[in-house]
Amino acid sequence: MTSLTRGEQPKRVTRRRALTRQRLLDAALHVFAEEGFGRSTVDRVCERAGFTRGAFYSNFTSLDELFLAMWEERAAAMRDGLREAIAATEGSGALDADDPERVLRAVLDVIPVDDAWYRVTAEFTAHALRNPPLRRVMAAREAAILDALLPLVEGALARIGRRVTDRTALGQALIAVHDGTSVQVLLEPADPAVRARREELFRHVLMAYSTEGPGEGEEDQ
Amino acid sequence: MTSLTRGEQPKRVTRRRALTRQRLLDAALHVFAEEGFGRSTVDRVCERAGFTRGAFYSNFTSLDELFLAMWEERAAAMRDGLREAIAATEGSGALDADDPERVLRAVLDVIPVDDAWYRVTAEFTAHALRNPPLRRVMAAREAAILDALLPLVEGALARIGRRVTDRTALGQALIAVHDGTSVQVLLEPADPAVRARREELFRHVLMAYSTEGPGEGEEDQ
DNA sequence: CGTACTGGATACATTCCCGTATCGGATCCG
DNA sequence: CGGATCCGATACGGGAATGTATCCAGTACG
Numbered sequence: 001m002t003s004l005t006r007g008e009q010p011k012r013v014t015r016r017r018a019l020t021r022q023r024l025l026d027a028a029l030h031v032f033a034e035e036g037f038g039r040s041t042v043d044r045v046c047e048r049a050g051f052t053r054g055a056f057y058s059n060f061t062s063l064d065e066l067f068l069a070m071w072e073e074r075a076a077a078m079r080d081g082l083r084e085a086i087a088a089t090e091g092s093g094a095l096d097a098d099d100p101e102r103v104l105r106a107v108l109d110v111i112p113v114d115d116a117w118y119r120v121t122a123e124f125t126a127h128a129l130r131n132p133p134l135r136r137v138m139a140a141r142e143a144a145i146l147d148a149l150l151p152l153v154e155g156a157l158a159r160i161g162r163r164v165t166d167r168t169a170l171g172q173a174l175i176a177v178h179d180g181t182s183v184q185v186l187l188e189p190a191d192p193a194v195r196a197r198r199e200e201l202f203r204h205v206l207m208a209y210s211t212e213g214p215g216e217g218e219e220d221q
Numbered sequence: 222m223t224s225l226t227r228g229e230q231p232k233r234v235t236r237r238r239a240l241t242r243q244r245l246l247d248a249a250l251h252v253f254a255e256e257g258f259g260r261s262t263v264d265r266v267c268e269r270a271g272f273t274r275g276a277f278y279s280n281f282t283s284l285d286e287l288f289l290a291m292w293e294e295r296a297a298a299m300r301d302g303l304r305e306a307i308a309a310t311e312g313s314g315a316l317d318a319d320d321p322e323r324v325l326r327a328v329l330d331v332i333p334v335d336d337a338w339y340r341v342t343a344e345f346t347a348h349a350l351r352n353p354p355l356r357r358v359m360a361a362r363e364a365a366i367l368d369a370l371l372p373l374v375e376g377a378l379a380r381i382g383r384r385v386t387d388r389t390a391l392g393q394a395l396i397a398v399h400d401g402t403s404v405q406v407l408l409e410p411a412d413p414a415v416r417a418r419r420e421e422l423f424r425h426v427l428m429a430y431s432t433e434g435p436g437e438g439e440e441d442q
Numbered sequence: 443c444g445t446a447c448t449g450g451a452t453a454c455a456t457t458c459c460c461g462t463a464t465c466g467g468a469t470c471c472g
Numbered sequence: 473c474g475g476a477t478c479c480g481a482t483a484c485g486g487g488a489a490t491g492t493a494t495c496c497a498g499t500a501c502g
Binding site (some may be wrong): 004031034037038039062115118119120122123125126127128129130135138139142168169172173174176177178179180181183184186187188193198200201204205208217 | 257303340341343347348356359363389390404405418421426428429
């Protein structure tokens with residue numbers, strides 16, 4: 001379908017080019033969110049970005065490729081955000097021996113339930129499941145993102161005195177819970193209880209996949 | 222958009238009508254799964270069913286309406302299947318005091334990870350999130366389905382000596398875990414470990430939301 | 443400061459899909 | 473079995489979106 005393997009860069013990336021690329025990415029997020037990925041068209045994305053289709057085809061070969069670029073961006077932002085948030089809890093005075101709540105907060109604030117983003121990824125995932133090469137690309141990238149995020153969570157847990165028993169299982173569980181409960185929260189936006197149950201489930205998972213053991217580096221402060 | 226409230230039935234449902242309706246439903250499932258809900262068209266559904274668009278518009282007003290009918294069908298089948306499966310475990314000899322595994326099996330076999338169905342519902346859900354009236358309809362139906370299924374699970378748990386602490390929370394958690402882990406299994410179809418971790422997570426949830434207490438009716442036997 | 447080149451706009455031909463209105467044959471009922 | 477009714481096929485008039493090929497202007501570099 002599309003060449004999903006990094007094509008050769010045109011020797012230099014002019015300033016202008018980078019800008020229009022970014023504008024296209026921003027516009028696409030809105031369009032995908034509003035129309036749905038499946039119903040989105042190159043036309044609309046360009047219209048929203050204030051370009052014509054020529055600009056699009058000069059920067060991307062397909063909406064798939066564009067989405068993957070968008071995802072990359074998002075993942076990087078999340079990774080940085082999480083790192084920062086966890087670092088922030090670190091400085092904040094004395095650590096109680098047991099304060100999983102703080103870790104939970106840090107994580108949930110950085111990786112929130114984002115209406116638009118949820119819709120877009122859900123649809124794109126379904127789309128990828130229909131297309132084996134794309135599915136593989138997606139699985140690989142997801143694994144990479146998890147690899148970057150997990151150590152952060154694990155470190156945070158260690159600092160409050162809990163050792164993770166099975167790193168991979170915890171990662172899979174957290175993602176499943178995040179995704180699975182996000183829909184529920186979005187479907188029932190008026191009901192705060194749904195959100196509360198989501199967080200309770202996160203607590204259960206964090207506890208179930210870690211054990212009260214010596215944190216690696218700093219047991220308490 | 223579409224009148225999602227049950228319209229008035231034309232006084233009688235002729236045999237022929239029922240048949241074409243069913244053929245349209247079956248065809249639609251395939252088309253949705255293959256093309257994606259968003260990219261599916263009335264044309265294609267009819268083509269696949271061997272009708273022309275006239276037939277479609279005579280039976281449904283929109284693809285949304287058709288999907289809801291499809292979902293209804295599916296939910297009913299699941300409910301019956303689950304009831305039957307649980308009833309089957311009932312007769313099977315002496316119950317060990319603690320055999321959550323049996324309950325888990327019964328449930329997982331009836332509500333499997335279904336590739337095509339997952340894609341379709343995921344996309345339709347995203348679509349519904351974009352459309353408040355439709356979102357409400359969907360939330361309501363989901364709640365109704367859960368109401369029908371939960372007592373069955375609760376009963377099965379009671380028979381192995383576990384009392385559910387918070388019915389609603391358990392239901393929400395099970396659904397979240399089912400949905401969230403389904404994607405993972407489908408994204409990584411070659412890796413049996415992913416599926417194993419899914420089931421492990423189910424076990425954790427079943428235990429976390431129930432307590433070792435006297436089952437309501439039949440403590441043992 | 444001018445020129446070679448890159449990037450985005452425009453035009454084009456094609457394909458697909460929508461929803462309605464009307465018609466003729468199948469189906470049901472007495 | 474015959475008439476009333478129902479149902480699905482056909483015809484119609486538009487409206488988008490696609491990807492490509494070509495062209496002009498803005499940009500960067502010597």
